[in-house]
Amino acid sequence: MIIDFQAHYLPKAYLKIVDATTKIQAKERYAMFSNLVDTSERLEIMDKYGVDTQVIGSFGWPELLDSRTELLVSKASNEELASLAESHRSRFVGLATLPLQSIGDAEDELERAVSDLGLRGIWLPSNIRGKTLDSPMLYPIFERCCKHDVPIFIHPDLAYTFGDRFLAVMEEYSLSYTLGFLYDSSFSVLRFVLSGCFDKYPSLKLVMPHLGGVLPYLAGRIDQGWQRHKSPTKHAPSYYLKMIYVDTVSSFPPAFSCVRELQGSDKIVFGTDYPYWEVEDALRFVRDLQITQEEREKIFFRNSKILLHL
Numbered sequence: 181m182i183i184d185f186q187a188h189y190l191p192k193a194y195l196k197i198v199d200a201t202t203k204i205q206a207k208e209r210y211a212m213f214s215n216l217v218d219t220s221e222r223l224e225i226m227d228k229y230g231v232d233t234q235v236i237g238s239f240g241w242p243e244l245l246d247s248r249t250e251l252l253v254s255k256a257s258n259e260e261l262a263s264l265a266e267s268h269r270s271r272f273v274g275l276a277t278l279p280l281q282s283i284g285d286a287e288d289e290l291e292r293a294v295s296d297l298g299l300r301g302i303w304l305p306s307n308i309r310g311k312t313l314d315s316p317m318l319y320p321i322f323e324r325c326c327k328h329d330v331p332i333f334i335h336p337d338l339a340y341t342f343g344d345r346f347l348a349v350m351e352e353y354s355l356s357y358t359l360g361f362l363y364d365s366s367f368s369v370l371r372f373v374l375s376g377c378f379d380k381y382p383s384l385k386l387v388m389p390h391l392g393g394v395l396p397y398l399a400g401r402i403d404q405g406w407q408r409h410k411s412p413t414k415h416a417p418s419y420y421l422k423m424i425y426v427d428t429v430s431s432f433p434p435a436f437s438c439v440r441e442l443q444g445s446d447k448i449v450f451g452t453d454y455p456y457w458e459v460e461d462a463l464r465f466v467r468d469l470q471i472t473q474e475e476r477e478k479i480f481f482r483n484s485k486i487l488l489h490l
């Protein structure tokens with residue numbers, strides 16, 4: 181069995197609302213990404229490569245829309261994901277998009293998405309208009325995720341936190357794709373750790389894509405920095421990094437070994453970043469790893485099943 185924990189989906193409802201309410205002209209802008217919208221093409225690829233289930237999150241940056249549109253888009257996207265999961269049982273599992281500009285609305289939508297629509301977790305950008313994951317405004321969201329025991333998938337975003345100059349530097353050579361996104365998610369998750377959020381919410385299930393960004397590789401230096409500038413945490417940062425789940429969307433075996441040693445194979449889930457990485461390559465990467473069959477099964481589906489209560 182194979183469960184793909186990182187798959188992008190662009191809801192038709194998102195395109196419709198964005199087209200009707202803004203000048204973004206989403207249809208034209210995203211016309212090139214038919215494979216983000218089209219379900220039959222998606223199912224064909226899943227069947228071709230033996231992917232049983234995709235965990236789908238809504239593509240786009242609704243937090244950059246005005247708050248009213250963001251609310252409309254979030255609700256409509258969640259309903260579309262839920263109906264897709266309902267009409268293709270076992271093939272799709274939806275993660276909720278939240279209208280994060282109003283945390284009250286986000287809390288209500290989280291409750292509705294999980295309790296009424298049957299979505300299995302939330303998809304959170306690594307920064308919300310520049311606010312990182314340690315922001316106290318997110319505490320009510322973390323509380324509700326703990327209450328329902330649903331995971332939070334942290335998807336990298338553009339590093340708005342660092343301003344226009346940084347974004348301009350990241351424009352060239354596809355640096356946003358190779359480093360900028362990972363830098364943003366690493367920075368944000370490390371702030372979550374150092375601010376003591378895991379002491380506050382020890383049962384929270386965070387899933388960080390791309391083999392944990394740069395955090396596993398830098399864990400020693402991060403612990404050393406913590407000794408010098410103590411943050412309000414009970415343990416050294418590496419203790420908390422071990423609590424984070426990561427996906428396999430990065431294809432360098434030595435980097436995987438680092439993650440396996442730090443987090444362990446109980447915390448690694450398979451992902452493809454569909455449609456941005458070839459499914460065949462993503463599968464081959466995990467199949468070729470020098471690990472036991474038991475570990476491969478954990479990565480391909482067992483860990484995801486536990487996380488998503490499947």
Ligand SMILES: [Zn+2]
Pocket residue numbers: 186188335453
């Ligand atoms: Zn992605």
